[in-house]
Amino acid sequence: MTRFRQWAWGLGIATTSAVTAFGFAAWQANAAPTPPTPTVAAEQPSVTDPSPLPEAATGWGSDALTSGEVEKARALALTPQLAAQAKDVTGKAGPEYLSAEVDTDAGGRQAELYYYDYKTEKLIKQVVDLKAGTLAKSYAATGMQPPASEQESRTALELLVADPVSSGFKDAYRTATGKTLTGTGGLVPTAHIYTAKPADKGASQCGRSRCVQLIVQTEDGTFLTASDYVVDLSGRTVARLQ
Numbered sequence: 001m002t003r004f005r006q007w008a009w010g011l012g013i014a015t016t017s018a019v020t021a022f023g024f025a026a027w028q029a030n031a032a033p034t035p036p037t038p039t040v041a042a043e044q045p046s047v048t049d050p051s052p053l054p055e056a057a058t059g060w061g062s063d064a065l066t067s068g069e070v071e072k073a074r075a076l077a078l079t080p081q082l083a084a085q086a087k088d089v090t091g092k093a094g095p096e097y098l099s100a101e102v103d104t105d106a107g108g109r110q111a112e113l114y115y116y117d118y119k120t121e122k123l124i125k126q127v128v129d130l131k132a133g134t135l136a137k138s139y140a141a142t143g144m145q146p147p148a149s150e151q152e153s154r155t156a157l158e159l160l161v162a163d164p165v166s167s168g169f170k171d172a173y174r175t176a177t178g179k180t181l182t183g184t185g186g187l188v189p190t191a192h193i194y195t196a197k198p199a200d201k202g203a204s205q206c207g208r209s210r211c212v213q214l215i216v217q218t219e220d221g222t223f224l225t226a227s228d229y230v231v232d233l234s235g236r237t238v239a240r241l242q
Helices: 067-077 080-085 150-162 164-177
Strands: 007-013 027-033 096-102 110-117 122-129 134-141 188-193 211-217 223-225 229-232 237-240
Touching: 067 096, 067 110, 067 122, 067 134, 150 164, 150 188, 150 211, 150 229, 150 237, 164 223, 164 229, 164 237
Parallel strands: none
Antiparallel strands: 007 027, 096 110, 110 122, 122 134, 188 211, 211 223, 211 229, 229 237
16 A cells, blocks of 8 residues: 655744845755654455365254155155156166255145156156155146256257258258258257147147257257247157247
8 A cells, every 4th residue: 555645844944144244145944754654554465265065854833845855755756656657768677856845834844746747748746744744746747848957858859959950950050050950969958848839830739749849059059949849848840949
């Protein structure tokens, strides 16, 4: 920090008398600096610890489920019968896991887990009592389409790229990157559930079947919309909207 000093000057001048007596005029200067203004010591820089606090094993009340609670809830929700009879988006045994959330109306720590069974085209809701460690309730319904999982997004992209109907999407990729699209490597897909509209051609089943539209991000951060295409995850087909 630059410090400024102020100086006060006092000047004394001796007047002349007779030239024959003195013949010289004298002057005296007296200077005394004022004390510097006290300054507050600069605050020393400090570094805070950015590490997050350890996650609690269990939540409280309506707190969001902890990762440990989700893991426990999924183990309780996936019954042997559900694991053996249902199918996920890739065709493997077991339902497609979608999401888990705390049941805020239950008055305790209960988790609601959502799955999609591609074999029966049903949304499955499993309610788990975390304190008791039991499956409390189970529901199934058709025609309900909650948001897609990451695995569904990746599967939809694979189906889109592999289908000849997606030539327009591949052209858009080439225009954006200067490269030829040969696979899904390096691409990040985001899937949005699609429900058929009255005028749709080739996607009238969407809603009963599980369908999505995609937005795809390239390696260099460019976003490519594929809103002209509908991927039917249930039928594993791709349609271009007219």
